Amino acid sequence: MLVTIACALSSLHSQQFIHLWPEGEMPNSKGLKLEHVEERQRITRVETPGMYSFFPSAEENSGAAVLIMPSGGYHHLTYVLGGFQIAKWLNTLGVNAFVLIYRLPTEEDLVERDKGPVQDAQRAMKLIRANAGEWGVDIDRVGVFGSSAGGHLASTLGTHQEDFSRIGDDMDAIEFAPDLMILVSPVISMGESAHAGSRANLLGPTPSDDKLNYYSNELHVNENTPPAFIVHAQNDKTVICKNSMLLHEAMVNAEISSSLHIFPEGGHSIGLRNNPGDTDMWTDLCEVWLQKMEFVK
Numbered sequence: 001m002l003v004t005i006a007c008a009l010s011s012l013h014s015q016q017f018i019h020l021w022p023e024g025e026m027p028n029s030k031g032l033k034l035e036h037v038e039e040r041q042r043i044t045r046v047e048t049p050g051m052y053s054f055f056p057s058a059e060e061n062s063g064a065a066v067l068i069m070p071s072g073g074y075h076h077l078t079y080v081l082g083g084f085q086i087a088k089w090l091n092t093l094g095v096n097a098f099v100l101i102y103r104l105p106t107e108e109d110l111v112e113r114d115k116g117p118v119q120d121a122q123r124a125m126k127l128i129r130a131n132a133g134e135w136g137v138d139i140d141r142v143g144v145f146g147s148s149a150g151g152h153l154a155s156t157l158g159t160h161q162e163d164f165s166r167i168g169d170d171m172d173a174i175e176f177a178p179d180l181m182i183l184v185s186p187v188i189s190m191g192e193s194a195h196a197g198s199r200a201n202l203l204g205p206t207p208s209d210d211k212l213n214y215y216s217n218e219l220h221v222n223e224n225t226p227p228a229f230i231v232h233a234q235n236d237k238t239v240i241c242k243n244s245m246l247l248h249e250a251m252v253n254a255e256i257s258s259s260l261h262i263f264p265e266g267g268h269s270i271g272l273r274n275n276p277g278d279t280d281m282w283t284d285l286c287e288v289w290l291q292k293m294e295f296v297k
Contacts, residue, residue, distance in 0.1 A: 015052040015053055015054055015084075015099075016052065016053045017050050017051070017052055017101075018050050018051050018052075018053060018098075018127065019048060019049075019050045020049045020050050020051070020120055020123045020124055020127065021049065021123065021167070022167075022169070025167050025169075026049070027119055027164070027165070027166075027167055028110055028111050028112055028115050028116055028119055028164075029109050029110070029111070030108075030109050030110070030111060031109075032108060032109040034046070034047050034107065034108075034109055035047055036048075041078070041079065041080040041081070042072065042076040042077065042078055042079075043072075043076060043077040043079060043101065044075065044076045044104070045104070045107060046077070046101055046102070046103050046104060046107065048101075049101055049102055049103050049120045050101050051067070051098040051099060051100045051101065051124050051127075052079075052083075052084070052087070052098065052099040052101070053096075053097075053098055053135075054084075054087035054088065054090070054091055054096070054097040054098070054099070055091070055096050055135065055136075056091045056092075056094050056095065056096065058136070060091075060094045061094055061096065061136045062093070062094035062095060062141075062296050062297055063136060063137060063138040063141060063297070064094070064095045064096065064137075064138065064141040064142075064143070064290075064295050064296055064297075065095065065096040065097070065098065065128055065132075065135070065137045065138075065141065065142045065143070066090055066095055066096070066097050066098070066142070066143045066144065066145050066182070067098050067100055067121070067124050067125055067128060067142070067143070067144050067145070067154075067178070068082075068083050068086050068087055068090075068097060068098065068099045068100060068144075068145045068146070068150075069100050069102065069121060069144065069145065069146040069147075069150035069151070069153045069154045070082040070083040070099065070100070070101075070147075070150050071146075071147045071148035071149055071150045071151075072104075072148070072149060072150070073148065073149045073195065073197045073198045073201060074104060074105050074106070074117070074149045074152075074197075074198050074201035074202045075104065075106060075197065075201050076104070077101060077102070077104070079099060079101060081271070082147050082148075082150060083099035083100075084099060085271075085272055086099075086145060086147075086272070087099050089272055089283065090145075093287060093290065093296050094296060095290075095296060096135060096136070096137055098124065098128060100120065100121060100124050102116070102117045102120035102121060102124075102153070103116035103117060103119075103120055104116070104117070104201070105117060105201055105202050105203075106201050113202070113203070113204060114202050114203055114211065114215065115164050117153050117202075118153065118156055118157075118160075118164050118165075119164045119165045120165075121144075121153055121154075121156075121157055121176075122157065122163060122164060122165035122176040123165040123171065123176075125142060125144075125157065125175075125176040125177075125178065126165065126171045126174040126175070126176050127171070128142055129142060129174050129175065130170070130171060130174055140179060141179055141295055142178060142179055143178050143179050143180040143181065143182065143226070143295065144157055144158065144178040144180075144181050144182070145181075145182040145183075145184075146181075146182075146183055146184075146186060147183070147184040147185055147186065147270075148184075148185050148186065148187060148195075148198075148238075148239060148268070149187050149195070149198045149201075149202075150186075151183040151184060151185065151186020151187055151188070152186060152187035152188060152198060152202075152215070152217065154178070154181055154182075154183060154186070155181060155183060155186060155188060155217045155228075155247065156215065156217055157176060157177065157178055158177070158178050158181045158217075158225050158226050158228070159217045159220040159221055159222065159225050160214075160217075160220055161177070161222075161224060163176065177224060177226070178226050179226050179295070180226045180227050180228065180229070180293060180295055181226055181227070181228040181229070182228075182229045182286060183228060183229070183230045183231070183244070183247075184231045184232075184270055184282075185231065185232055185233065185236055185238075185239055185244075185266075185268055185270055186230070186232075186239070186243060186244060186247070187239050187243060188216070188217050188218055188243040188244065188246055188247045189216045189217070189218055189242075189243055189246055190202075190203065190207070190211075190212045190213075190215045190216045191212065191216050193240055193242040193243050193246060194216075195238065195239045195243075198239075199212075202215065203215065217247065218246040218247045218249070218250045219250070221247070221250040221251055221253075221254050221256065222254065223254065223256075225251065225254065225256050226256075227256060227257035227258065227259075227293060228247070228248075228251060228256075228257075228258045228259070229259045229261075229285075229286050229289045229290075230244045230247065230248060230258065230259065230260045230261065231244075231261050231263070231270060231282045231286075232244040232245075232260075232261070232262050232263075232270075233262070233263050233264070233265060233266030233267055233268070233270060233279065234262050234263065234264050234265075235264065235265055235266070235267055236266070236267055236268045237267065237268070238267070238268035239268055241262050244260060244262065245260070245262070248260040257293075259285075259289050261282060261285060263275075263277065263278060263279040263282070264277065264278075264279075265277045265279055266279040270282065
């Protein structure tokens with residue numbers, strides 16, 4: 001097994017950056033050389049898919065780990081606000097955190113646009129479990145966190161078993177399915193409740209019915225879908241809260257634990273702190289839920 005770890009040069013990127021794919025073996029690539037494009041801490045073109053690691057102290061390490069999928073409508077990655085900040089919060093709970101820098105479906109290097117983000121997320125989950133011993137991670141306590149379109153990617157891992165990340169190496173045998181999901185203002189459906197921008201960026205301007213159904217994750221909840229903690233705002237005009245309601249209903253019907261919290265306020269800007277009214281309670285509720293699920297011990 002080869003895992004390449006590079007130290008980023010910027011002080012902002014002081015965490016370790018872990019490459020997902022061995023050189024020359026990234027699937028679903030045309031082999032183009034892309035340059036990193038970023039503005040105002042939003043990445044719009046990914047040169048090298050990978051993940052930044054955030055480890056708690058050895059004394060505080062609970063053994064749990066979470067892979068964080070940043071938001072951005074499948075157009076960009078809001079990796080600081082929707083990634084690094086979440087990772088630091090999870091570290092305070094003793095959770096190892098990894099912020100995924102995944103290929104965007106709008107990038108010209110992809111052969112199949114919709115599979116790029118999924119492949120990177122699946123590979124990242126496998127790498128976390130493959131390095132569990134070195135990183136102090138329990139392979140049975142590896143969850144996912146996603147907000148907005150990142151929530152769609154996270155819930156895709158929780159509702160689909162098809163493995164797009166196989167490249168014929170040792171990682172093929174490792175499980176990518178998460179043990180739980182934390183979803184904030186998530187895009188879930190590609191149907192009537194879809195966020196139009198996320199749908200167009202992921203599937204293109206004229207997606208087939210098969211693609212729309214495949215990526216409407218509420219339709220694919222099954223016995224392997226892990227428990228979920230879901231947060232949304234009723235006044236979210238960007239990604240309507242029906243997305244979360246559809247997933248919750250599907251999980252209730254499948255008798256899978258789902259903790260749904262729809263707050264009156266917050267719009268599409270629910271963050272860690274400074275949310276309006278009682279929306280600020282979501283992190284405390286999430287922490288209690290993680291303890292109840294025995295994810296954080």
